[in-house]
Amino acid sequence: MLELFLAELKRSWIEFTRYPVDAIAGIFITISVFYGLFLSARYIAGPNLQFGDRLDAIVxxxxxxxxxxxxxxxxTAVLQVEIQTGTLEQVILTPFGISRVFLARAIASLTINIIVITGILLLILLLTGRQLYFPPALILPLLTVLLGAYGLAFIMASLALLFKRIQQLLGLTQFALLFLLAVPSETWSGTLWIVRLLLPMTMGAGILRDLMARNLSLNFVEISLAFLNGLGYLVLGLIVFRRAEVEAKRRGILGGY
Structure with missing residues (x-):
């Protein structure tokens, strides 16, 4: 498995360095969208606007x-490219299996993009003049968010495996993810608190906001529940992806487009 990860890491690095314009454009667009929203909010609210720790939480x-x-x-995008180029069957026939290959490929890409995301965060903080806290404990809630994200990713990849083109659904999913990650679910109580336990990544995102924006200490009960939530979605995603692979083979549409 380590050999597979290193091979995928090398592949991801080659792709990243071979198309630098695309990477730079993505960073510029991401920062520009947030900074544009920030300037708009400040203009509407006037010079007396006081964000407090809310802007930090939004960041x-x-x-x-x-x-x-x-x-x-x-x-999902990598899977669709494999289908269009006709190389998906080669991936499936590897000794590792399709699930391990795509998981290793996703983690390898994440290794590179974590650096990019960190750069985006630092630039946003520089432009807005805000300051966040970076305690070592933030690794734990970040891991729970990543587990849930990969679970959802494999569910979406399952749909791509069966239906081939799901670009519009991916677009809608982005808005749903914005709700899950940007809404301050850590303030919910009562029935909404139970809903928070069931939604993917919301608990981990809330804990991260508490640690980085409000400088609160880590709640071990909440982080434990967040880990169970993340692991549950990851296992669900892998099971759904495996079932989709079997169904695609049964229908004979594995390499079709």
Whole structure:
């Protein structure tokens, strides 16, 4: 598995360096969209606007949304490219299996894009003049968000495997992800708190906002529940993807487009 990861990491790095204009354009667009929203809000509210820690929380949610959108779209996009180029059968026939190959490929791409996302975060903080906290404990809620993101990514990839073209659905999914990651679910109570337990990534995102924007301490009960949520969605995604692979083989549409 390590050999597979290193091979995919090399492949991701070659693709990233071979098309630098695309990477730079993506970074510029991501930062420009947020900064445009920031300037618009400040203009509407007037010179007496006081964001407090709310803007910090919004920054955390926006950067998380950017990361998760990449994860969910990346696996699906790579799968569709394999289908269009007719190389999906070669991936399936490898000793590792299609699930391991795409998981290793996604983690390898994430390794590179974590650096890009960190750069985007630092530039946004520089432009807005805000300051976030970076305690070592933030690794734990970030991991729960990544687990849930990969679970959703494999569910979307399952749809791509069966229906081939799902670009419009991916676009709608981005708005749903913005709700999950940007809404301050950590303030919910009562029935909404139970809903928060069931929604993907919301608990991990809320814990990250508490740690990075509000400088609160880590709640071990919440982080444990967030881990269970993330693992549950990852297992669900892998099971659905495996079922979709079997169904695609049964229908004979694995390599069709």
């Amino acid at each position: 955390v949610g926006y950067v998380l949304w950017t990361l998760v959108v990449f994860i969910v779209a990346n696996i």
